[in-house]
Amino acid sequence: MHIVVPIKLVPDLAEELEVDASGTALDTEWLRYRTNEFDDHALEEALQLREVSGGTVTAIALDAEEADKSLYTAAAKGADRLIKITGAGEKPSSHATARAFADAIAGLDADLVLTGVQAVDDRDGQNAVLIGRYMDIPHVSVVTGVSIQGDTALVHKEYAGGAMGEFEVTLPAVLGIQAARETPRYAPVGKVRRAMRSATIEELASSGTAEAGSSVTRMFRPEKGQGAKMLTGSADAIADQLITIMRDNGVNL
């Protein structure tokens, strides 16, 4: 069983986001990048599946800021093989990203591709589904449960209200992971440092490209105009105000 986990680097939302001078993109000067949180779930699920079914887990990322760190972190968590795809350009669209992943993965003899259900920046679609169609392998997205049975995967796809669809999927396939069976493991800094010394990142040159087919004409912060009325003061003063507001709004206390 060879499980490939495509990882996307995305802006860290804990930092303040600013629009750049063009008015159509994020100002990258103060941005910090991190692994898409759903890709962490995909990696965790891959590692869990390997424990049950054996095999190898390959983490793959496009060359970008923090890509090496993200890959070494994957190694520290247990990934067997690390690959970086070079030459896919700066800030590729979702389509271009998925195309680069699909072309690279096509040469890896993967049985299963697990990636995050979505990322905070995928304006033109989600990685898992796009990779699936570019590779012409089946896809299921919004997945919270995976088990392998021979050459098929039994997959749970989540709908609203906690309902789930169960599907049997012929491998190879790509799944958009919403949540791993366990909370994604944490790699301590020391372990990541050791991985940086012992693991190697293979490089693969990107081949095909794809277009988003649309362009951004404006990026802006949501208007704060009709936003919340902000309360200030000590915790006690705030609590007093909140109780009054609740009562004034008919909340029965």
Next chain:
Amino acid sequence: MSADVFIVTEHLGGSLDDVTFELLGKGRDLATSTGGQLVAVLMGSGAEGLAAELGAADRVLYVDHPALADFNPATHGAALAAVVGERSPQIVLVGNTSMGMDLAAALSVDADLPLIAYATGVEHGADGLTVTSQLYAGKMHVESRPTGGRCIISVMAGSFDGSAGRGGGSPEVESYAAPASIESSRVRFVRLMEPEAGDVDITQSDILVSIGRGIQSEDNIPMAQELADALGGAVSASRPIIDNKWLPKTRQVGKSGVKVKPRLYLALGISGAPEHWEGMKDSQLIIAVNTDPNAPIFDFAHYGVTEDIFEVMPALTARVT
């Protein structure tokens, strides 16, 4: 290309999802502007009865096949690709739902059409289409325009008025033959698993004390429970709390959880991601406590506090016990 606007209907367990009516309402405006028809694509098996509820459309394209009886990313994807490939609508609206996420991006590759995702606004005018999307977990909005005239748009549920898409006349129903390829699909539907009941029903609670990742640890949940008890409400949560197994799935508010409309929704340490917003935006009074002044929750809460929840929770509890 035609000037038609297609909307992809969504149904589960025999009933249409609310997002279908939102798409119909928005699609109506768009079709008026493009000068085309509003066409609802309905896929299922013995589901033609649902067409009666799609009266806001000019026409229903109904694809009937046993392999479409239950939603299946592969069979529904292939059927949709066939319909759109042949009829060449100008605009295709899909819900950015669990089903829609499997369909929209696939259709974009199969029909070689651009996709603009996470849409909360769609306008069509003399100079073409402008789509507003919610990105970065709601912290930024972007306007995009397709390069050519045609586009697939996946719409965040809750963005448009659903009442505009209900009612209307009795649309013409045209049967459309499913492509033969769906008979040997590599994805097979096995069963639908309904959620387990038994726990507190948060949709019935007038007061919700809702906790997010800001609660930091399972050990802090009793502090929220104490506040909920004092207020006479229940504890609900955002998705990460449920993924961590700190609370049962029945307590999850949002896209893949439940929709709630309490009199008071107290959001504690919740950032207000679009998937969370979908589930609680109709609450009567939303009060948010979050240390990050740029948290999107403050864009739609009625009152906001940028304080530590561990200060505010006990202060509130003390006042109502």
